[in-house]
Amino acid sequence: MCLGIPGKIVRWVHRDGTLAAAEVEFDGVRRVCHMACVPEAKEGDYVIVHAGIAISRVDPVEARRIFEQLEALGDDDGWRDD
Amino acid sequence: MKYLDEYRDPQGARRLLQQIRRTATQRWILMEVCGGQTHSLLRHGIEEALEGCIELVHGPGCPVCVTPTETIDLAQALSKRDDVMLTSFGDMLRVPGSEQSLLDVRAGGGRVRAVYSPLDAVELARRNPEKEVVFLAVGFETTAPATALAVQRAAHDGIGNFSLLVAHVRVQPAMEALVQSSDCRVQAFLAAGHVCAVMGYASYEAFARQFGLPVVVAGFEPLDLLAGILACVRQLEAGEARVENEYSRGVQREGNPVAQAIVREVYEICDRPWRGFGTIRQGGLRLRKAWREFDAEARFSCTDSLPVIEASQCLSGEILSGRIKPPACPAFGNACTPDRPLGAPMVSSEGACAAFYLYRRNG
Ligand code: SF4
Numbered sequence: 001m002c003l004g005i006p007g008k009i010v011r012w013v014h015r016d017g018t019l020a021a022a023e024v025e026f027d028g029v030r031r032v033c034h035m036a037c038v039p040e041a042k043e044g045d046y047v048i049v050h051a052g053i054a055i056s057r058v059d060p061v062e063a064r065r066i067f068e069q070l071e072a073l074g075d076d077d078g079w080r081d082d
Numbered sequence: 083m084k085y086l087d088e089y090r091d092p093q094g095a096r097r098l099l100q101q102i103r104r105t106a107t108q109r110w111i112l113m114e115v116c117g118g119q120t121h122s123l124l125r126h127g128i129e130e131a132l133e134g135c136i137e138l139v140h141g142p143g144c145p146v147c148v149t150p151t152e153t154i155d156l157a158q159a160l161s162k163r164d165d166v167m168l169t170s171f172g173d174m175l176r177v178p179g180s181e182q183s184l185l186d187v188r189a190g191g192g193r194v195r196a197v198y199s200p201l202d203a204v205e206l207a208r209r210n211p212e213k214e215v216v217f218l219a220v221g222f223e224t225t226a227p228a229t230a231l232a233v234q235r236a237a238h239d240g241i242g243n244f245s246l247l248v249a250h251v252r253v254q255p256a257m258e259a260l261v262q263s264s265d266c267r268v269q270a271f272l273a274a275g276h277v278c279a280v281m282g283y284a285s286y287e288a289f290a291r292q293f294g295l296p297v298v299v300a301g302f303e304p305l306d307l308l309a310g311i312l313a314c315v316r317q318l319e320a321g322e323a324r325v326e327n328e329y330s331r332g333v334q335r336e337g338n339p340v341a342q343a344i345v346r347e348v349y350e351i352c353d354r355p356w357r358g359f360g361t362i363r364q365g366g367l368r369l370r371k372a373w374r375e376f377d378a379e380a381r382f383s384c385t386d387s388l389p390v391i392e393a394s395q396c397l398s399g400e401i402l403s404g405r406i407k408p409p410a411c412p413a414f415g416n417a418c419t420p421d422r423p424l425g426a427p428m429v430s431s432e433g434a435c436a437a438f439y440l441y442r443r444n445g
Binding site: 027039060070 | 083084085086088089094097098101116117118143145171198199200201202221222224225227228231234235238274275276277279280302305306309328330331332333334338340341344432
């Protein structure tokens with residue numbers, strides 16, 4: 001139910017208030033999403049969309065953190081799947 | 083898909099699994115609160131891969147599942163009125179009420195429509211001025227901004243034939259109810275990522291301290307979940323109980339203040355009955371007085387409640403509170419399947435029973 005899908009803002013349609021809306025692209029498919037909760041988002045930004053509304057902006061710097069953490073874990077050294 | 087596929091990298095997942103196994107000196111018991119996470123843990127085989135190392139207890143975080151039968155019965159009663167078109171998310175329509183589901187009502191000629199967004203229900207109201215469009219508003223804090231926006235939109239555009247049947251629930255009071263029950267075995271929580279995207283996680287700091295339990299905000303993809311589990315295990319091994327954020331690409335400590343303000347303007351906190359828990363203090367949201375004209379219960383003066391009939395075989399209360407796992411229910415996979423569900427956890431794709439049925443039936 002709390003499913004949220006990241007999509008890229010292609011174009012703002014409406015900028016104000018409860019009508020705020022933008023075209024957001026998900027895997028090549030575009031959909032108009034409601035943007036009232038992320039008024040500061042820019043075209044090219046990614047937002048997490050739930051039930052037709054963007055609830056959060058994806059932070060591209062934080063998005064790399066897990067891969068840095070993985071890097072720090074080092075190589076897979078002989079772990080067996082047992 | 084960007085910000086999705088890279089978090090499903092099998093090699094990264096293996097490394098994290100390895101690290102979890104190396105770190106854990108005992109079989110810690112973790113609860114993932116959100117049903118979306120339950121689904122992902124089973125779908126990607128993480129629960130199975132951690133067997134013997136970490137026990138995952140599946141939490142109550144499926145809003146469709148915890149919606150009480152009374153609410154579904156009430157929605158059905160409304161949907162049978164000639165002037166009403168009842169709308170909700172698709173999953174909600176399949177949940178059995180006392181006698182039938184909303185989809186059964188539709189098969190019998192009732193006007194019931196599944197929508198993707200509550201704002202689509204407002205559009206239906208605009209296009210069908212002769213009908214009263216009611217949206218059954220279920221969901222956690224993740225969904226509350228969308229339904230609040232829907233009533234704001236209806237008010238803005240002067241759409242008088244739209245209303246909400248509000249059954250919104252709040253996650254943290256349920257977590258508190260869980261840890262205070264005498265038989266709670268949970269030692270750490272994975273907090274629901276998208277609830278936190280809206281609400282933030284500052285409020286978990288007092289919770290973690292008070293109950294001495296680590297709380298780690300986690301996302302929904304395999305790497306997100308494994309990083310969350312690893313963070314829990316590290317804290318447990320070190321005897322710590324802090325709040326950590328392993329979903330920082332989508333969640334900030336303060337959450338989304340704009341979304342919170344929209345929710346606060348429309349809703350106030352109330353006590354609410356949860357299936358499997360009874361009434362949870364401050365466990366839900368209801369429309370504020372100023373928005374009462376959009377309250378379906380007030381509009382259709384739904385006062386007399388009908389007697390509720392629960393399927394007697396269904397152990398959904400035990401499932402939702404994490405006391406038992408789905409295969410322990412005698413009806414699981416026999417009398418109860420996704421095609422003929424006896425209880426809500428078998429209906430919703432995020433319900434624990436459906437997730438086990440889909441991914442672990444033979445395992
Ligand atoms: S398997 Fe079916 S009957 Fe058993 S608890 Fe789950 S939903 Fe209820």
